[in-house]
Structures are given as C-alpha cells and as structure tokens.
Amino acid sequence: MKIFNLYIFDKLGTLMYYAEWNRTKKSGLTQEEEAKLTYGMLSSIKSFVSKISPHDPREGFLFYKTNKYALHYLETPSGLKFVLNTDVNAVNVKELLQQIYSKIWVEYVVRDPLWNPGTPVTSDLFQTKLDELIRQSPIFGIRNI
C-alpha cells in the first residue's frame, strides 16, 4: 500500500497545503493550476453525486478509484476538504483523513496563533507532525527516496 499525495482545500477552494510522498507522475501543470483542476473536479463530482444519488446523501462523495490510484475525500462541516491519493488497495483511509483533521490540522494549524485563516499553511511543526502521522500509518508502504 502506498500514499501518493495530499491536498487540503478550504471552503473557498484555496489550496491550504500540499504534500507528496510516492508520486511518480507529474501532471505537467504548475502546482497552482493542478490544485485548481483538482478542486474543480471535486466540486463537479460533489454536485454530480448529489444529483444522481437515489437517496438523500449525508456525507456524499467518499472516494473514486481508477486502475492505478484511489482518491479519498473528506469534507468537514466547515467546508475544509482533505484529499488523499493512495493506491487502490489501501484500506481505512477515511480514518486516516479524520486523524489528519482532528490530530494534526486542529492541533497545529487552528491552534497556531501565527496562522492567518484563509492563507496557506507554512508552519514547520504542522509539516513535521503530518509527515510523521503519514509515515507511521500502515497504509504508507514502500518508501521512494
């Protein structure tokens, strides 16, 4: 199992944070463009899912898979969006995303007085702690250096 990359968006679609671990293919776009494309795709998926769903959705979109990777999605009620790309066999990614939110984001970003809400996160402590959590997770597999 492998973790490829993580995007964090706020409710307005600003890229708050981006990190990558085992990514082997670049999209050929700048990071800013890629983030916009990802966010656009996710909001389309969100509206697609809410329309096509036969019942009333509660959480709505959870993940999608292709033959090479899976994109897992977690949206908090405040509109913060966590997007994690893993390989297709990864399990319990939802729990990992919830941990990233409650243990890392809330602790090291929301409680950081130097962070200005609505701006990208640059705190070193956040980056270290996030990296630690991801690397300790059983989903994080083979390490490419």
Added chain:
Amino acid sequence: MIIYGVYIVSKSGGLIFNLDNNVPRIEHEKTFTYPLDLMLDYNPKKVTVAFNRKDGINVGHVLVAVNGGPVNGATLEDGRDVKTVLESAENYPINLKFSRPKMTTNEKIFLASMFYPLFAIASQLSPEPKSSGIEVLEADTFTLHCFQTLTGVKFIVISETGLNGMDIVLRKIYELYSDYALKNPFYSLEMPIRCELFDNKLQALLDLVEKTGINNLEKLVEFI
C-alpha cells in the same frame, strides 16, 4: 443486489441509453399548522426546502402537492401562487407533500456529459503513470461502476454500495450492447439506442442479477 440505473455514454460524451430500475420514490406527506416551520425556497420552476429537515422531509426536496392537488412549478392546479397560499394563515392547517426531485431526461443527458470530463481529469491528475479514468466512484448512498471499452463507449451502472463483481455485470451489458444494438441494422452509431430487443435483454439481465446475485451469472445468462 439493488441496481438503480444503467447509463451508456458514447465516445463523444453523449448519453445514448438510460434505464432506471428500482429507483425508490421518496415522498413524505404531512399536515402543517401556521406558521410553516420549514424554510422554503420559491423558484418560478419549483418550490424546494431550503432549511430545517423533519419527518423525512429533507433539504432539497421539492413540493409536489398541496392538500392533495398537484403543484405545477410554483403554482397550484387552480392557478394560485404557492407562496401566497402558504403565507396566509387562513389556509392552515394545510397538507403538503414533498418528494426528492426526480431527474428529468435533460438532467440525465447533462450529468452524462458531465461525467466525461471527470473521467478524463481523474486520469490526468493521477500520481502514477498510465492511469485509466474513474472505474469506481463511491458515495454513502450508492456506488457507480464505469467500464470503458477500447472503442471509448462507457457503460455506467449505479448500484447500492458494497457489491462485488459489478465488472462482470458491466461486461455482460457490453456483450448485450454488441449483440443487440450494434448488430441491429437500423441502429446508427453514436445515436440513442432504441432497440426493443436490447431493452428486454438488459431488463432480464438486471432482474436476474437482483434475484440471484452474480455468482451464477455466467451460467444463467445463457438462458436469457
């Protein structure tokens, strides 16, 4: 095994076939007293619930009937405006029926063509080389399985969550498509599929899958 719908999208992204199967009707009727505790959004085309969900009536549900009479857009059968009726106290208690909005054919065509770029972007944004487009998309209320043939036609099945082996069903649908749509001399490519035989066989396949699951599909399909 509940299958809610089958969609076939052509190479160019147009919806060429759609079948609804077992779509639940979500309707709730309730008598309300004045003032109305639901917050409604009055739109010339429809009246939807904007806030406060209760007794199964959910945000996004559409008002379909007032005191048993159907609502047409934002007007009643007798031509009165829904908003004026609901805002005057003398009409209460009032019986309102709400339902989850049903997709119109236009909306389905719109959604099918919307899936096309999503499929392509998913493959472009891949962190690994040579990724395909979306194969499985899961939400809390349904799972979407998509199978793209080498010729670019997409078969999409919307089903309940947690089912295995939907890819076999998709391949069977492909088989039916190539047998009964493509071999039909009156069918032209990229055009909507209107082949009675295909409809019947597909319906039979879905019924079979719903009743017996996919384990013995290989054998049973012979009998369709």
